[in-house]
Amino acid sequence: MTASPADPTSLCIAGACAGDNSSRDRLVERFTPVLLAQARYRLSRPIRGIEPEDLVQECWASALPKLRGLEPREGGWTASLLKFLSVILLRRLNDQLRRHARRRGSEVGRGGTDDVGDPMLAVPAEVTGIVSRLARRQRECEVQQAIEALAEDDRRVLLLRGIEQLPNKEVARLLGVDDATVTRRYQKALERMREALPGSIFAELS
Numbered sequence: 001m002t003a004s005p006a007d008p009t010s011l012c013i014a015g016a017c018a019g020d021n022s023s024r025d026r027l028v029e030r031f032t033p034v035l036l037a038q039a040r041y042r043l044s045r046p047i048r049g050i051e052p053e054d055l056v057q058e059c060w061a062s063a064l065p066k067l068r069g070l071e072p073r074e075g076g077w078t079a080s081l082l083k084f085l086s087v088i089l090l091r092r093l094n095d096q097l098r099r100h101a102r103r104r105g106s107e108v109g110r111g112g113t114d115d116v117g118d119p120m121l122a123v124p125a126e127v128t129g130i131v132s133r134l135a136r137r138q139r140e141c142e143v144q145q146a147i148e149a150l151a152e153d154d155r156r157v158l159l160l161r162g163i164e165q166l167p168n169k170e171v172a173r174l175l176g177v178d179d180a181t182v183t184r185r186y187q188k189a190l191e192r193m194r195e196a197l198p199g200s201i202f203a204e205l206s
Contacts, residue, residue, distance in 0.1 A: 009078045009204055017068050028130045032056055033143035034163050035085055041159050042093055050096045057131045059089040078204035083165035146196040150189055157182055158189040162205055
């Protein structure tokens with residue numbers, strides 16, 4: 001894995017893979033705000049027992065041990081890592097929603113099996129602390145404020161195309177618009193995010 005000196009994400013990934021805890025922590029701190037935004041967007045209404053913070057922590061628990069297998073995407077590590085993390089988070093959310101549906105349907109008794117093999121046991125305490133701290137600060141978080149300041153259509157495109165790294169055609173299908181509209185909204189949203197958050201991960205996306 002080769003890190004580019006101009007790319008903070010590459011440096012963090014390289015350091016984390018080499019066992020440097022400070023690089024790992026910077027990576028978690030750098031990407032957690034956008035993962036929280038994704039979790040809140042996908043969890044469109046509150047569901048008891050499913051919290052965005054928990055989903056993000058579980059996402060990191062699964063992702064951190066697998067960083068060595070990550071490959072660059074579209075010439076950079078930021079898009080690759082975002083896609084990787086987003087897929088894991090959505091899988092965890094779908095698992096939680098299925099469990100929630102089963103609990104509602106069968107009223108699971110005490111001592112159920114849902115917590116067997118809890119992935120949170122694998123999350124380093126420092127990582128859990130970072131996610132918790134950032135979640136507590138989320139209402140004041142610059143990333144969250146910048147995302148919420150976007151027009152609704154631009155925000156949805158940014159989350160789907162930028163954070164989840166879905167292809168243009170897929171985003172266009174989901175939103176019921178054409179490819180050109182997705183491209184225009186995405187570039188507009190990226191420009192706004194770069195202006196509001198210089199040096200953030202949005203500067204590394206295209």
